[in-house]
Amino acid sequence: MAPSEPSPGAPRGPSGGRDGGPGALVLVRHGQSTFNADDRFTGLLDVPLSDVGVAEAGRAARLLADAVAREPALAPRRVVTSPLVRASTTAAIVADALPGPPPLAVEWRLVERHYGAFTDKPRDVVRRDYGEAAYWRYRRSYLHRPPPLADDDPARALVDDTLLRLPDDARAALRPDAESLADVVERLRPFWAATRARVAHGEAVLVVGHGNSLRALSVLVDDLTPEEVQDLDVPTGHPLVHRFTAGPGGTLVPAVRGGTYLDAHGAEHALGDLRSRGGA
Numbered sequence: 001m002a003p004s005e006p007s008p009g010a011p012r013g014p015s016g017g018r019d020g021g022p023g024a025l026v027l028v029r030h031g032q033s034t035f036n037a038d039d040r041f042t043g044l045l046d047v048p049l050s051d052v053g054v055a056e057a058g059r060a061a062r063l064l065a066d067a068v069a070r071e072p073a074l075a076p077r078r079v080v081t082s083p084l085v086r087a088s089t090t091a092a093i094v095a096d097a098l099p100g101p102p103p104l105a106v107e108w109r110l111v112e113r114h115y116g117a118f119t120d121k122p123r124d125v126v127r128r129d130y131g132e133a134a135y136w137r138y139r140r141s142y143l144h145r146p147p148p149l150a151d152d153d154p155a156r157a158l159v160d161d162t163l164l165r166l167p168d169d170a171r172a173a174l175r176p177d178a179e180s181l182a183d184v185v186e187r188l189r190p191f192w193a194a195t196r197a198r199v200a201h202g203e204a205v206l207v208v209g210h211g212n213s214l215r216a217l218s219v220l221v222d223d224l225t226p227e228e229v230q231d232l233d234v235p236t237g238h239p240l241v242h243r244f245t246a247g248p249g250g251t252l253v254p255a256v257r258g259g260t261y262l263d264a265h266g267a268e269h270a271l272g273d274l275r276s277r278g279g280a
């Protein structure tokens with residue numbers, strides 16, 4: 001994610017949680033999926049974790065359990081996950097390692113960005129077919145939507161299958177053909193408002209999502225500009241802790257903009273690898 005620099009003017013000090021201040025937000029992108037391993041666009045397809053991904057989820061679980069043992073205020077009272085199986089499997093593995101264990105809640109707003117016509121396509125094929133400039137624009141820009149998923153595309157039935165399993169309000173709110181990152185930010189706003197209120201009241205919340213749904217959530221958490229989020233990447237299976245101090249009117253002031261990885265060295269290594277392949 002973004003370099004861990006203090007936000008200008010942000011008061012220092014850990015999240016209070018049990019001592020009366022705000023709680024914490026822990027973000028985890030699911031472990032490597034079978035499509036991540038094959039370098040294919042996934043979007044709304046419901047693909048499982050690879051064996052590497054299961055191991056990454058186990059590592060995330062150990063990292064967070066160790067951190068909670070050192071700092072009990074970090075213990076999530078709830079785990080909120082995207083309904084897609086790569087995320088919900090990761091969430092279950094991590095939750096099982098935590099005291100409680102905390103209950104799992106499913107939140108459709110955390111599903112991955114709808115990648116439109118790119119869904120199910122190998123990244124190198126899209127790059128070849130659309131050209132270098134368009135490939136990067138569609139992947140990294142804030143406002144551009146990928147070309148729409150056509151009705152006769154074989155991926156259409158798979159995406160519809162996912163959409164059918166989501167609640168009615170999700171189907172009404174999600175664009176059926178493709179999403180920009182800005183679209184994902186908009187659908188996450190109500191989720192962040194509810195989560196921010198919990199954190200402001202001292203709760204620690206663990207959120208398990210996807211490369212782009214977590215990039216979009218970070219826009220809201222850290223008030224990132226479109227330029228800042230363009231360079232933001234999220235490695236698989238690395239817990240990222242956001243701590244806050246209380247701001248005016250129940251707002252949260254990030255103590256460290258971009259948050260802090262529990263395994264900073266490992267996350268940096270994973271980010272280098274991810275960036276060498278063009279990011280999430």
Ligand SMILES: O=C(O)[C@H](O)COP(=O)(O)O
Nearest residue numbers: 041042043112210211280
């Ligand atoms: O291919 C995609 O949809 C994204 O780039 C990554 O999605 P993921 O975080 O669900 O792997």
